[in-house]
Amino acid sequence: MSSLHLVTHPLIDHKMAILRAVDTPSPQFRQTLREMSWLLGFAGMAHLKTRPVSLTTPLEQMQARQLTDPAPCLVSILRAGNGLVQGLLELLPEASVGHLGMARDHDSLEPVDYYSNLPADISERQVILADPMLATGGSAVAAADRLRAAGVSDCVFICLLAAPEGVARFEAAHPDIPIITGALDRQLNDQGYILPGLGDAGDRIYAT
Ligand code: PRP
Ligand code: URA
Numbered sequence: 578m579s580s581l582h583l584v585t586h587p588l589i590d591h592k593m594a595i596l597r598a599v600d601t602p603s604p605q606f607r608q609t610l611r612e613m614s615w616l617l618g619f620a621g622m623a624h625l626k627t628r629p630v631s632l633t634t635p636l637e638q639m640q641a642r643q644l645t646d647p648a649p650c651l652v653s654i655l656r657a658g659n660g661l662v663q664g665l666l667e668l669l670p671e672a673s674v675g676h677l678g679m680a681r682d683h684d685s686l687e688p689v690d691y692y693s694n695l696p697a698d699i700s701e702r703q704v705i706l707a708d709p710m711l712a713t714g715g716s717a718v719a720a721a722d723r724l725r726a727a728g729v730s731d732c733v734f735i736c737l738l739a740a741p742e743g744v745a746r747f748e749a750a751h752p753d754i755p756i757i758t759g760a761l762d763r764q765l766n767d768q769g770y771i772l773p774g775l776g777d778a779g780d781r782i783y784a785t
Contacts, residue, residue: 580747580748580751580752580753580754580755580756581739581744581748581755581756581758581761582620582755582756582757582758583758583759583760583761584616584617584620584621584757584758584759586616588612588616589613589616589617589759589760592609592612592613592616593613593737593738593759593760595609596609596610596613596737596775596781597773597774597775599776601781603781603782603783603784606781606782607660607782610660610661610664610709610737610782611660611663611664611667612664613661613664613737613759614660614661614662614663614664614665614668614707614735615664615667615668616759617661617735617737617757617758617759618664618665618668618669618705618735619668620757621705621733621735621757622649622668622669622705624703624733624755625644625649625703626644626645626703627642627643627644627645628642628643628644628645628646629641629642630642630643644671647673647698647701647702648669648671648672648673648702649669649671649672649702649703649704649705650672650673650674650675650695650696650699650702650703650704650705651665651666651669651672651673651674651675651704651705651707652674652675652676652677652695652704652705652706652707652720652724653674653675653676653677653707653708654677654679654706654707654708654716654717654720655676655677655678655679655692656678656779656782656783657708657709657710657778657779657782658676658677658707658708658709659782660709660778660779660782661707661708661709661735661736661737662674662707665705665707665735672705673696673699673702675694675695675696675699675704676692676693676694676695677690677692677693677695677720677723678690678691678692678693679691679716679719679720681712681713681715681716681769683768686713686715686769687715688715688716688719690719690723693723695723695724695727699724699727699728699729700727700728700729700730702729702731703731703732704724704729704731704732704733705732705733705735706720706721706724706732706733706734706735706754707734707735707736708720708734708736709736709737709738709778710736710737710738710771710774710778711734711736711738711739711740711743711744711747711756711758712740712742712743712765712769712770712771713740713742713743713746713765713769714742714743714744714745714746714747714750715746717734717736717743717747718746718747718750718751721734721747721750721751721754722750725751732751732754733754733755733756733757734747734751734754734755734756734757735757735758736756736757736758736759737758737759737760737775737778738758738759738760738762738771738774738775739756739758739760739761739762739771740761740762740763740764740765740771740772741761741762741763741764742764742765743765744756744761762774
């Protein structure tokens with residue numbers, strides 16, 4: 578069974594066109610990615626566990642539902658992951674946030690793992706791993722490997738754009754981790770960039 582969930586919505590189409598266009602400036606790119614993270618996050622967090630709570634409205638007592646404790650953990654694959662996690666944290670302000678630094682080597686296209694900071698109790702939390710781009714899949718697979726090694730058993734991966742090559746590699750390595758994406762593009766080029774894609778997400782977010 579495929580773990581790929583393609584989120585479809587007219588607003589995703591509209592915002593994706595803004596993100597893809599080469600002449601969209603960084604401030605608009607960042608803001609649109611933030612808005613996109615709300616739409617993807619809404620779908621990607623549909624599985625979060627809740628528990629019953631008793632509360633009193635201004636009119637009467639009732640049983641409502643709230644997220645379980647400890648709250649979920651958002652994990653950003655640096656640096657472009659921060660462009661998604663900022664908006665995800667607005668949806669879920671109770672979350673803790675972990676960071677995994679992965680930079681793709683330009684020649685081998687394999688990720689170089691340069692930083693890790695995860696909550697000590699991450700194994701007790703539902704985890705939402707985020708990176709805008711799933712290209713060869715090397716970075717996402719390495720990040721999910723790290724989460725597994727830290728004891729994480731309940732995880733989803735949210736990305737903006739995925740290539741078929743990256744989806745296949747991620748599904749083979751982590752078949753139990755659903756991939757939530759806003760688009761499945763055609764293929765990778767010789768330099769490992771997604772086609773038609775949007776270019777280098779980190780460079781477009783941070784104007785580098
Ligand atoms: C980009 C992107 C992913 C990775 C995807 O990051 O944000 O992390 O490439 O490619 P892959 O699926 O082939 O691994 P990059 O390594 O350029 O680092 P950055 O976020 O610091 O720009
Ligand atoms: N990383 C990016 O930022 N963009 C791509 O197209 C591939 C990897």
